[in-house]
Amino acid sequence: MTEYSLGEFEELVLLMVGALHDEAYGVPILENLEKSTGRKVNISSIHVTLKRLEDKGFVMSRTGGITQDRGGRRKKFYTITALGKKKIDAQYELRNAIYERIPKITFG
């Protein structure tokens, strides 16, 4: 596959996009990530990461409908692409494969 390997944060964002199905946009991704990881993230990091992912073809975006809240600004929804899904799968497999090789030790 592609030589490019996802960074840690990128992977998290990509996973979250996948997890939120069609309803992934800036704010829910942020909130869910903060809840899951327990760390504080700035919305700008999310935006930039999403753009990067989109440039790489792992996600695609569409503009949402006109709403009243958010000051009338439309939402940009992201969905994971087939390529993105493949990437996550490959990453997951790789992690797992190496993980399996670790001898069953318990650490106290």
Next chain:
Amino acid sequence: MDIRPPKRALNLLRWFCREDFLNEIEGDIIELFEKQYATNPNQARWRCYWNVVRSFRGRNLKFRREHFNHNLSIMISHYLKIAWRGIIGKHAYSKLNILGLAIGFACSLLIFLWVKDETSVDHQHPDSDRIFNIYSRNVFEGGLNARRNTPALLPAELLEVIPEIEFATGFAKSFRLSLQGVTEETFEAGDVILKMEGSRGSPDFFEVFGFELLEGSASNALKDAGNIAISKKMAGLFFGSAARAIGQTLRYQDSMDLKVTAVFEDVDKRSSLQFDYLTNWDYWVRNDDFKQSWGHFGTQTYVKLTKDADPELVRIKIRDFLAKYMEFDEDFKIELDLQRFEDQYLNGNFENGKPVAGRQIYVNAFQGVAAFILVIAILNFINLVTAASTRRAKEIGVRKTVGAHGIALKAQFLAETLLKIFLAFALSVGMVMAALPVFRDLTQKRLFLPVDLTFWISTFVLLLVISLLAGAYPSFVLSRANLISIRTGTASGMPKSTLVRKGLVTFQFSLSILLIIATVVVTRQTQYLSQVDAAFDRSNLVYLPLEGELIEKYDLFRTRASSMPGVVMVDRSSQVPHNMGFSGPFANWEGKDPADQTPITPSSVGFDFVDLMKLEVVEGRGFSRDIVSDANNFVINETALALIGPDAVGKRVGLFGKGGIVVGVVKDFHFNSLHTRIKPLFLDVKEDLNFATVLVRLEEGNLTEGLKNLKEVHDAINPGYAFSYTFADDVYNEMYSTESTTARLIQYFAALAIIITCLGLFGLVAHTTEQRVKEIGIRKVLGASVLNILNLVSKDFALLMVIAAALATPLSHRLLSDWLSDYAYRIDLSWGLFGLSCLGVILAAYVIIWVRVFRSAVVNPVMSLRNE
């Protein structure tokens, strides 16, 4: 209640964030704010700011290049296509705009060509930085007085004494005391006998200056006494070609046989030294005792310094050079100084003993004018473009809705400006080519459009810069314009910029008025000069130089020539009648106050002078050949009469060792240019003087025959000299050639200023009427007539016109009376003149305003009020 997120934060975001990300980022930030506000209002605001700041990341910025289309050539051709359509779409308006700019460019281009030519004069010699002119400075109690004249012995002496001087030469075109300016000498070879203009040169001449030699070499061109170097033209005239001329003999002034030792390429117009031949310097000096003295200051000296010589050192060395050869005291001495030869042409005048700018002033002035015209043309251009903005507002609105970005929109208008400017330039080149013949004639120069690459490249760059500057303002205005107000046509326009525009138009109008007044005054003064009654009849009068055998056989010539058909009368004058430059306190008369130093003009004439010149005798009589004592008597003019006293006739007068009585007084006539007041004139008779101008009055209508017969008589008596003549009125008019050139120049400038001003005014009027479309519509509905509308708009401009006139009138009065004060005889500056000119310009302005307003005023109000 609506919780509003902090406005400042959002504005900041809007400023740097690219528009296609704005929705998403801004929306998210707002949503976060709203959510946080519920729990912690203060923190929410703070968070909001923080989020905006954090969003300032490379990827989000507006200003990045990736923002644009990557494919450059497609983008360029796209913009050009749009720009071209933009221009074609607004047909008439674009043509006007481009035309105005083209005129401005054309003028600047023409002036540039002239300046380039002027500054290249005398720059063509190799080692130009080592060539200097030596000039002399009289130092006396009254002050310092410098002129280019130096002793004829100076070049050779300088060469010997000063080691830093590698080569030295003199330069002197022969001059006759009476016919100033005519410096021709006769040459004869075989059957060809002609008069040519030239000078003498030292053996070093061609080493100092780099005039190209076709035959012969620089070192032996003028080595020996009997040598002469001639131009290609002269060689052709006498011997057929340069190659055939070398080694041949030319008879000079019927007195010397000279050998042609060199032929040089015809001297280019761009040299201040003009000559068709050079004879050997030493030979010329040796031939004349006077020239051998150090008191003779009639020639010029040029030197070339050695390669490492320091001019300042040379300056110190030569300063008191003359003290060794002349006697000076504390009250009076003559110093020498040097000036770079390159600088001589443009800085040729002397003031207080130092060279000062002469023509350089004109060069600078014209450069200023060119820059000025360019600036005005560009400002007009900007004016017109921004004025059109409201009309284009709908188009802009549509573009924005479809998604044109800020920078892209600006780029589009910039492209349009660029295209217009380049089109204007192309047009101006065409104009210049068409105007070149007239311009060449006007400036007496051979000017060509430059073909060298540096010129065109720098012009290209200049045009780009102009486009950016000129395009920046309008494109900003156009793209910033508020969408809503554009579409509904209620744009108010920015009051501040209208003021600037109005100021510009007023200024242009002042300038036009000033130029019109100047044109009228200069033209009238020039006409006056040519028509003023010089009080002697200039028509059918020719001048002949007194030379060769004519000097001794003058009387024979006179009797024979005047008996020929076509010739009415022959006489002579030691000073040429239209320009007697020699004057001083030379005369003495009975009852003269010894302290009186009034300069008088003397001229020795023939017995028939008064008759030939058709002068009016107001007291006494003219000279008479039959009265023997008249050989010692005098005739004076009215100004001299005023000087001597009312009973002058009969008084004794002494002049140049001659004593006699005044026998008559003639009416004042102009024997100098009209710049000076008529001086007292003293005429006496000396028909055997060895210098004079021969005057011949020819029969009206029979000129060709008269001239033919004159030539016959001349050639029989004086065969060694070529027959040549000049018409008195030609020479007279030449005196005022600067005036007529100035008149023409001012006329052209005035026409130009008017055209550019009218364009500017037109643009301004168009702008204001467009803005007030609705207002006009409403007024019409309420019953205003077309006339009322016209008045409404022109009222605004009336004030501008008045201001323009008020500014222009006193300024022009001051300038023109300054110029006129140079003339002793001039027209009056009447207020009627000023009034009429102002009125004329104002009338023209009104016509333009009305024409433009009319178009808007007759529009059906339904049309303008429809889109409410």
